[in-house]
Amino acid sequence: MPRDYGDIVRGLGFVSMYSAWVEEVVDDLLRFMAQVEAFDEGRQRWPISRKLNHAANVVRRLNSRELDGLPEALEAGVALFDRRNEVVHGRIYAGHDAVDYLQAGRPNLPTRPITSKELYQLANDFRGYRGHLIGPQLFRLPRAVHGYLNGAS
Secondary structure, three states, rough: OOOOOOOOOHHHHHHHHHHHHHHHHHHHHHHOOOOOOOOHHHHHHOOOOHHHHHHHHHHHHOOOOOHHHHHHHHHHHHHHHHHHHHHHHEEEEOOEEEOOOEOOOOOOOOOEOOOOHHHHHHHHHHHHHHHHHHHHHHHHHHHHHHHHOOOOO
C-alpha cells in the first residue's frame, strides 16, 4: 500500500499503475471466458467500462453460484474508472493559494481542489479492487466455464 507523502504527481502515478493492473486482470478474465464469448482483437480494444460490463454479462451467462457477486463487482469498477478518468484526463495546477486544483478534461465541469490524499486513496481503491477480481481466476472461474461448456450450469 503506497504511503502518502503529500506528492500529487506520485499519487497520480500510483493511480495510473494500479488502474492499468486492474485493466490487465479484466483482460485476463475475458481471456478465461473466451470459449464462452470470443475476446477477439476488436473487443481487446474496447474501453475498460465496456469490457467490465461485458465481462459481467458473460459471468452471468455462466450461471455459477461460485461466482455470485462477481458481475456486480465488475460493474462497480466502472465508477472506479470514472474517478480515474477524471484525474488522469484532467489537468492539475498549483494555485497561488498553496492549493492544488483539478481542471476537468470535460467541458462544463467545475475546477476543484485536489489533494494527494484523494489520489492515494484512489490508488489504494484500485489495489483493493484488483484483489477482488484476481481471486476467481484460479479455481472458480475455470470450473464455471467448464461447467457451462459441459452443460452443468
